[in-house]
Amino acid sequence: MKPLKRLSRELVYKGAIIDLYRDKVQDQDGHIQDYDFIGHKGAAAVMPVTDEGKIVMVRQYRNALDRFTLEIPAGGLNGVDEPGIVCAARELEEETGYKSDELEHLITINTTIAFCNEKIEIYVARNLQKSKQNLDEGEYVDVEEYAIEELVEKVYNTEILDAKTVASIMAYYNKFGR
């Protein structure tokens, strides 16, 4: 099997957090089609685990879904060169008010590969120390703690739908949960 061949990539819109491109792509039979491509600088996320084994989650309003969601803390990299572990530690402190010097890689995901290169590195954070929340302007989150078994149940009953959160809960439960 051969790769598709990209003939051109043209920026058609520069957004607030994403850039949209129109690609001309040639398939193995020589046909040329337009593909959407969204360039994203990458992100990191973290599953913070308290000394009692509870998972620290954030609840916030998501404009793209028109509803509140329950998620693990996450945020965009400060530029494509920022290490994911540095971003994860920062977002942990900013969103939950906990610090950790004990971050361990869990999984990495590409969120939506049909049209976007967004990659999220996901860490488990332990040995949480109380610090203070420091949200971005316009960012409002509630911090809530759950047992991992409660979160697993919320995935299977479709109460939690966010892909990074679903993948992390399941990957954590498989590795550490029992």
Next chain:
Amino acid sequence: MKPLKRLSRELVYKGAIIDLYRDKVQDQDGHIQDYDFIGHKGAAAVMPVTDEGKIVMVRQYRNALDRFTLEIPAGGLNGVDEPGIVCAARELEEETGYKSDELEHLITINTTIAFCNEKIEIYVARNLQKSKQNLDEGEYVDVEEYAIEELVEKVYNTEILDAKTVASIMAYYNKFGR
């Protein structure tokens, strides 16, 4: 905690599979910011399980990542009203050449909630019957079978990164894998 308030939504680009909008959003303090919003019609995916317990996967080239990926079969809904289970059954047959009349819901995910409403319903398919592959024009996939334990390992060693595939492998392994 209050929802954000969307003041307007303006279509700025109509792509091949997505539409991009610029939203004006007012936060709880009254500040107004631009948000990117990508409208997506939704998708479905399927974990096909053979009578021997192997998982049927597809390998294909992804333009957005510039590489081949190993994924569960998936595809876009034929319009927003198509039931996910119908789409999942169709994509199973088209991409792998297997039919199934035994589909069971596993999980549902929103792939990238910071800027997109894409939702993927994911099913487990059993009692697979040989039919024939019927790919879209320009679509080329190799079909490969794996034990679930091999796939779990490929997630933890970051060989598999696709979010729907990572979430499904982990959710399946938790529910049925042992």
